[in-house]
Amino acid sequence: MAGQAADRLEPDGEYGDFYSRRGSGQNKSADGLYFSPLPDYYLRPELNRTPPLGLNMSDRTATVTRNTLETQITVSVNLDGTGQSSFDTGIPFLEHMLEQIARHGLVDLEILAKGDLHIDDHHTVEDIGITLGQAFAKALGDKKGIQRYGHAYVPLDEALSRVVIDFSGRPGIEYRVEYPRGMIGAFDVDLVHEFFQGFVNHALATLHIDNLHGKNAHHIAETVFKAFGRAIRVAMTADPRMAGVIPSTKGSL
Ligand SMILES: [Mn+2]
Numbered sequence: 001m002a003g004q005a006a007d008r009l010e011p012d013g014e015y016g017d018f019y020s021r022r023g024s025g026q027n028k029s030a031d032g033l034y035f036s037p038l039p040d041y042y043l044r045p046e047l048n049r050t051p052p053l054g055l056n057m058s059d060r061t062a063t064v065t066r067n068t069l070e071t072q073i074t075v076s077v078n079l080d081g082t083g084q085s086s087f088d089t090g091i092p093f094l095e096h097m098l099e100q101i102a103r104h105g106l107v108d109l110e111i112l113a114k115g116d117l118h119i120d121d122h123h124t125v126e127d128i129g130i131t132l133g134q135a136f137a138k139a140l141g142d143k144k145g146i147q148r149y150g151h152a153y154v155p156l157d158e159a160l161s162r163v164v165i166d167f168s169g170r171p172g173i174e175y176r177v178e179y180p181r182g183m184i185g186a187f188d189v190d191l192v193h194e195f196f197q198g199f200v201n202h203a204l205a206t207l208h209i210d211n212l213h214g215k216n217a218h219h220i221a222e223t224v225f226k227a228f229g230r231a232i233r234v235a236m237t238a239d240p241r242m243a244g245v246i247p248s249t250k251g252s253l
Contacts, residue, residue: 081108129198
Protein backbone atom coordinates (compact mmCIF):
# COMPACT_ATOMS: atom_id res chain seq x y z
CA MET A 1 0.00 0.00 0.00
CA ALA A 2 2.68 2.44 1.00
CA GLY A 3 4.61 1.52 -2.14
CA GLN A 4 1.65 2.44 -4.30
CA ALA A 5 1.32 5.80 -2.59
CA ALA A 6 5.00 6.49 -3.20
CA ASP A 7 4.66 5.63 -6.88
CA ARG A 8 1.70 7.91 -7.33
CA LEU A 9 2.89 10.93 -5.37
CA GLU A 10 6.60 10.89 -6.20
CA PRO A 11 7.69 13.17 -3.39
CA ASP A 12 11.12 14.65 -3.73
CA GLY A 13 13.46 16.47 -1.39
CA GLU A 14 14.61 15.23 1.96
CA TYR A 15 12.51 12.07 1.93
CA GLY A 16 12.76 11.27 -1.75
CA ASP A 17 15.56 8.85 -1.05
CA PHE A 18 13.46 7.14 1.59
CA TYR A 19 10.55 6.75 -0.79
CA SER A 20 12.69 5.64 -3.70
CA ARG A 21 13.90 2.68 -1.66
CA ARG A 22 10.31 1.45 -1.58
CA GLY A 23 9.85 -1.64 -3.66
CA SER A 24 13.58 -2.12 -4.04
CA GLY A 25 13.66 -4.73 -1.31
CA GLN A 26 15.53 -2.47 1.07
CA ASN A 27 12.51 -2.24 3.33
CA LYS A 28 12.94 -5.91 4.14
CA SER A 29 14.41 -6.94 7.44
CA ALA A 30 17.42 -9.22 7.66
CA ASP A 31 15.22 -12.32 7.73
CA GLY A 32 13.53 -11.28 4.50
CA LEU A 33 10.26 -10.22 6.09
CA TYR A 34 8.77 -6.90 5.13
CA PHE A 35 8.51 -4.27 7.80
CA SER A 36 5.07 -3.19 8.96
CA PRO A 37 2.64 -2.35 6.16
CA LEU A 38 1.55 0.76 8.05
CA PRO A 39 2.10 3.96 6.06
CA ASP A 40 5.34 5.73 6.80
CA TYR A 41 3.65 8.60 8.57
CA TYR A 42 2.49 6.22 11.29
CA LEU A 43 5.98 4.98 11.88
CA ARG A 44 8.00 8.12 11.28
CA PRO A 45 6.45 11.04 13.15
CA GLU A 46 9.03 13.39 11.67
CA LEU A 47 7.25 12.93 8.33
CA ASN A 48 4.30 14.77 9.82
CA ARG A 49 6.43 17.75 10.75
CA THR A 50 8.02 18.09 7.34
CA PRO A 51 5.08 17.84 4.99
CA PRO A 52 6.41 15.43 2.35
CA LEU A 53 3.10 15.24 0.55
CA GLY A 54 2.27 18.92 0.32
CA LEU A 55 0.16 18.93 3.46
CA ASN A 56 0.24 22.08 5.53
CA MET A 57 0.66 20.45 8.91
CA SER A 58 3.97 21.92 9.90
CA ASP A 59 2.72 23.87 12.89
CA ARG A 60 0.03 22.02 14.78
CA THR A 61 0.92 23.47 18.14
CA ALA A 62 -1.09 25.39 20.71
CA THR A 63 -0.80 26.80 24.20
CA VAL A 64 -3.93 27.46 26.24
CA THR A 65 -4.16 28.99 29.70
CA ARG A 66 -7.40 28.62 31.63
CA ASN A 67 -7.82 30.25 35.03
CA THR A 68 -10.79 29.88 37.35
CA LEU A 69 -11.21 30.31 41.09
CA GLU A 70 -10.72 26.53 41.39
CA THR A 71 -7.81 25.88 39.04
CA GLN A 72 -5.08 27.65 37.07
CA ILE A 73 -3.90 25.55 34.14
CA THR A 74 -1.60 25.97 31.16
CA VAL A 75 -1.41 23.27 28.49
CA SER A 76 1.00 23.23 25.53
CA VAL A 77 0.67 20.63 22.78
CA ASN A 78 2.53 19.73 19.62
CA LEU A 79 0.35 17.25 17.77
CA ASP A 80 3.28 16.26 15.56
CA GLY A 81 5.68 15.68 18.39
CA THR A 82 7.72 12.70 19.47
CA GLY A 83 5.93 11.83 22.71
CA GLN A 84 7.87 14.04 25.08
CA SER A 85 6.04 15.29 28.15
CA SER A 86 6.43 17.36 31.26
CA PHE A 87 3.84 17.69 34.02
CA ASP A 88 3.42 19.56 37.25
CA THR A 89 -0.14 18.93 38.43
CA GLY A 90 0.14 17.62 41.99
CA ILE A 91 -1.64 14.39 40.95
CA PRO A 92 0.98 11.68 40.26
CA PHE A 93 -1.40 9.01 38.92
CA LEU A 94 -2.95 11.45 36.47
CA GLU A 95 0.55 12.38 35.28
CA HIS A 96 1.30 8.67 34.75
CA MET A 97 -1.83 8.52 32.55
CA LEU A 98 -1.09 11.78 30.68
CA GLU A 99 2.34 10.38 29.90
CA GLN A 100 0.60 7.48 28.13
CA ILE A 101 -1.32 9.93 25.93
CA ALA A 102 1.90 11.73 24.97
CA ARG A 103 3.92 8.57 24.42
CA HIS A 104 1.36 6.57 22.49
CA GLY A 105 -0.20 9.56 20.75
CA LEU A 106 3.22 10.92 19.71
CA VAL A 107 2.07 14.26 21.06
CA ASP A 108 4.43 16.56 22.94
CA LEU A 109 2.59 17.65 26.04
CA GLU A 110 3.38 20.12 28.79
CA ILE A 111 0.86 20.72 31.56
CA LEU A 112 1.16 23.00 34.57
CA ALA A 113 -1.79 22.97 36.94
CA LYS A 114 -2.47 24.49 40.33
CA GLY A 115 -5.79 23.32 41.68
CA ASP A 116 -7.82 23.15 44.85
CA LEU A 117 -6.38 19.77 45.81
CA HIS A 118 -7.16 20.52 49.47
CA ILE A 119 -10.78 19.73 48.52
CA ASP A 120 -10.04 16.77 46.24
CA ASP A 121 -8.64 16.08 42.77
CA HIS A 122 -11.96 16.53 40.98
CA HIS A 123 -11.74 20.13 39.72
CA THR A 124 -8.11 19.78 38.72
CA VAL A 125 -8.59 16.56 36.72
CA GLU A 126 -11.74 17.82 35.00
CA ASP A 127 -10.19 21.19 34.18
CA ILE A 128 -7.02 19.59 32.80
CA GLY A 129 -9.31 17.59 30.48
CA ILE A 130 -11.08 20.80 29.46
CA THR A 131 -7.87 22.73 28.83
CA LEU A 132 -6.29 19.83 26.94
CA GLY A 133 -9.41 19.68 24.75
CA GLN A 134 -9.16 23.40 24.05
CA ALA A 135 -5.50 23.04 23.10
CA PHE A 136 -6.29 20.15 20.74
CA ALA A 137 -9.11 22.10 19.08
CA LYS A 138 -6.80 25.08 18.57
CA ALA A 139 -3.91 22.98 17.23
CA LEU A 140 -6.14 20.92 14.90
CA GLY A 141 -7.58 24.08 13.32
CA ASP A 142 -9.92 23.35 10.41
CA LYS A 143 -8.86 19.65 10.41
CA LYS A 144 -8.01 19.70 6.72
CA GLY A 145 -6.29 16.56 5.53
CA ILE A 146 -6.64 14.49 8.70
CA GLN A 147 -7.94 10.95 8.95
CA ARG A 148 -10.64 12.21 11.37
CA TYR A 149 -11.46 8.74 12.76
CA GLY A 150 -9.15 6.61 14.85
CA HIS A 151 -9.45 3.56 17.02
CA ALA A 152 -7.21 1.28 19.00
CA TYR A 153 -7.33 -1.80 21.16
CA VAL A 154 -4.66 -1.87 23.85
CA PRO A 155 -3.98 -4.71 26.31
CA LEU A 156 -1.99 -4.63 29.50
CA ASP A 157 -1.66 -8.11 30.92
CA GLU A 158 -5.24 -9.22 31.71
CA ALA A 159 -6.85 -5.87 30.84
CA LEU A 160 -8.05 -4.90 27.35
CA SER A 161 -9.67 -1.61 26.31
CA ARG A 162 -10.92 -0.17 23.06
CA VAL A 163 -11.11 3.55 22.27
CA VAL A 164 -12.75 4.98 19.16
CA ILE A 165 -12.58 8.71 18.38
CA ASP A 166 -14.10 10.96 15.76
CA PHE A 167 -12.99 14.58 15.58
CA SER A 168 -16.55 15.25 14.52
CA GLY A 169 -17.11 18.80 15.76
CA ARG A 170 -19.78 17.38 18.11
CA PRO A 171 -18.97 16.60 21.74
CA GLY A 172 -20.07 13.22 23.02
CA ILE A 173 -18.80 10.41 25.20
CA GLU A 174 -19.89 6.80 25.66
CA TYR A 175 -17.92 5.42 28.58
CA ARG A 176 -18.30 1.79 29.61
CA VAL A 177 -15.57 1.05 32.12
CA GLU A 178 -16.15 -0.81 35.39
CA TYR A 179 -13.43 -0.76 37.99
CA PRO A 180 -13.09 -3.48 40.64
CA ARG A 181 -12.17 -0.85 43.21
CA GLY A 182 -12.93 2.84 43.66
CA MET A 183 -9.43 4.13 44.21
CA ILE A 184 -6.10 3.59 42.49
CA GLY A 185 -3.77 4.64 45.27
CA ALA A 186 -5.00 8.16 46.09
CA PHE A 187 -6.77 8.56 42.72
CA ASP A 188 -10.57 8.29 42.48
CA VAL A 189 -11.44 6.19 39.40
CA ASP A 190 -14.56 8.32 38.77
CA LEU A 191 -12.23 11.07 37.60
CA VAL A 192 -11.19 9.17 34.48
CA HIS A 193 -14.65 9.81 33.07
CA GLU A 194 -14.55 13.47 34.19
CA PHE A 195 -11.23 13.95 32.39
CA PHE A 196 -12.51 12.56 29.09
CA GLN A 197 -15.85 14.38 29.40
CA GLY A 198 -13.92 17.65 29.76
CA PHE A 199 -11.74 16.74 26.80
CA VAL A 200 -14.55 15.92 24.36
CA ASN A 201 -16.62 18.96 25.37
CA HIS A 202 -13.81 21.25 24.25
CA ALA A 203 -11.99 19.24 21.57
CA LEU A 204 -15.47 18.75 20.03
CA ALA A 205 -14.92 15.04 19.55
CA THR A 206 -17.07 11.93 19.78
CA LEU A 207 -15.40 9.36 22.02
CA HIS A 208 -16.34 5.76 22.75
CA ILE A 209 -14.38 4.08 25.52
CA ASP A 210 -14.96 0.42 26.38
CA ASN A 211 -13.05 -1.77 28.76
CA LEU A 212 -13.58 -5.28 27.38
CA HIS A 213 -12.12 -7.00 30.41
CA GLY A 214 -9.71 -6.52 33.25
CA LYS A 215 -9.23 -7.23 36.93
CA ASN A 216 -6.61 -4.73 38.04
CA ALA A 217 -7.89 -1.14 38.27
CA HIS A 218 -4.48 0.37 37.48
CA HIS A 219 -4.22 -1.84 34.37
CA ILE A 220 -7.76 -0.97 33.29
CA ALA A 221 -7.14 2.79 33.53
CA GLU A 222 -3.79 2.49 31.80
CA THR A 223 -5.23 0.56 28.83
CA VAL A 224 -7.87 3.28 28.44
CA PHE A 225 -5.28 6.08 28.28
CA LYS A 226 -2.92 4.13 26.03
CA ALA A 227 -5.73 3.24 23.63
CA PHE A 228 -6.83 6.87 23.66
CA GLY A 229 -3.28 7.89 22.69
CA ARG A 230 -3.15 5.38 19.84
CA ALA A 231 -6.62 6.34 18.62
CA ILE A 232 -5.98 10.09 18.51
CA ARG A 233 -2.65 9.44 16.78
CA VAL A 234 -4.44 7.74 13.91
CA ALA A 235 -7.30 10.27 13.77
CA MET A 236 -4.97 13.30 13.73
CA THR A 237 -2.56 11.87 11.19
CA ALA A 238 -2.41 13.25 7.69
CA ASP A 239 -4.18 11.22 5.04
CA PRO A 240 -2.26 11.97 1.81
CA ARG A 241 -5.35 11.26 -0.26
CA MET A 242 -7.24 13.91 1.73
CA ALA A 243 -4.62 16.66 1.38
CA GLY A 244 -6.27 20.06 1.73
CA VAL A 245 -9.71 18.51 2.16
CA ILE A 246 -11.94 18.79 5.22
CA PRO A 247 -13.00 15.17 5.89
CA SER A 248 -16.74 15.79 5.89
CA THR A 249 -19.42 15.95 3.20
CA LYS A 250 -20.71 19.01 5.07
CA GLY A 251 -17.52 20.88 4.24
CA SER A 252 -16.77 21.72 7.87
CA LEU A 253 -16.16 19.95 11.13
MN1 LIG B 1 1.20 1.85 35.14
